[in-house]
Amino acid sequence: MTRLSVNLNKVALLRNSRGGGEPDVIRAAEVCLDAGAHGLTVHPRPDARHARTDDVLALAALCRRRGVEFNLEGNPFAPPRDGYPGFLALCELARPDQATLVPDDDAQLTSDHGFDFARDAARLRAPVTTLRELGCRVSLFADAGADVEHAAAIGVERIELYTGPYAEGHARGDAAALAPFVDSAGRARSAGLGVNAGHDLNQENLGPFLAAVPAVLEVSIGHALIGEALYDGLATTVARYVRIVGG
Numbered sequence: 519m520t521r522l523s524v525n526l527n528k529v530a531l532l533r534n535s536r537g538g539g540e541p542d543v544i545r546a547a548e549v550c551l552d553a554g555a556h557g558l559t560v561h562p563r564p565d566a567r568h569a570r571t572d573d574v575l576a577l578a579a580l581c582r583r584r585g586v587e588f589n590l591e592g593n594p595f596a597p598p599r600d601g602y603p604g605f606l607a608l609c610e611l612a613r614p615d616q617a618t619l620v621p622d623d624d625a626q627l628t629s630d631h632g633f634d635f636a637r638d639a640a641r642l643r644a645p646v647t648t649l650r651e652l653g654c655r656v657s658l659f660a661d662a663g664a665d666v667e668h669a670a671a672i673g674v675e676r677i678e679l680y681t682g683p684y685a686e687g688h689a690r691g692d693a694a695a696l697a698p699f700v701d702s703a704g705r706a707r708s709a710g711l712g713v714n715a716g717h718d719l720n721q722e723n724l725g726p727f728l729a730a731v732p733a734v735l736e737v738s739i740g741h742a743l744i745g746e747a748l749y750d751g752l753a754t755t756v757a758r759y760v761r762i763v764g765g
């Protein structure tokens with residue numbers, strides 16, 4: 519079975535746009551878990567535009583209470599900053615079940631590529647060792663077509679396939695967009711790695727992806743899911759306001 523980990527970055531982003539506490543990340547997290555989500559994800563950025571350190575700690579505690587997995591994403595090489603202690607320090611504080619390492623930088627609007635394993639292997643070894651000593655399963659963000667055999671040699675348990683290009687291909691109706699993912703997932707499994715997937719997955723493209731790429735262990739989904747939740751929840755909410763104003 520593929521497990522769904524809901525990424526709450528976009529709830530935190532909306533809250534941060536006003537200051538204050540609404541929408542409440544923990545309340546949203548509870549709703550996701552009550553609805554059957556198998557875990558929660560956040561990808562705090564050093565500029566704190568999404569989830570902050572306090573969210574990470576509260577979500578980690580919630581996941582422990584609810585007996586579900588907490589997946590924390592980040593770049594282990596991004597320097598600490600005011601309000602962001604650095605990814606490894608954050609993992610030491612929060613002890614996520616899974617740490618997903620992503621090679622993004624501040625200039626990126628969102629994650630848009632995986633590691634170059636041949637080039638990055640040497641510098642990944644130390645953070646991977648530290649995270650495993652903290653008790654985290656470690657997953658590395660990977661492009662379809664990446665040299666996944668090198669990832670296995672680094673000593674991680676999983677890769678997360680970056681599905682942005684698949685989502686774009688699917689939206690264009692490009693049937694060939696799946697092939698590199700099927701191939702990379704197969705090679706990763708042969709190298710002893712578990713396979714996660716994420717980025718820009720949605721209700722349209724997720725089913726075909728999972729049907730074609732066997733044995734995906736976890737998908738983490740945030741941006742589209744929160745957007746779709748607006749459409750699904752807007753009518754109910756507007757109707758409640760209409761009742762309050764007496765309409």
Ligand SMILES: CC(=O)[C@@H](O)[C@H](O)COP(=O)(O)O
Binds near residue numbers: 591627659716
């Ligand atoms: C690794 C990855 O793909 C996600 O963490 C993604 O970056 C989350 O979306 P945002 O960057 O929009 O928060």
Ligand SMILES: NCC(=O)COP(=O)(O)O
Binds near residue numbers: 591715718739
């Ligand atoms: N690891 C991917 C993730 O957490 C969510 O990505 P997206 O659905 O927000 O694009």
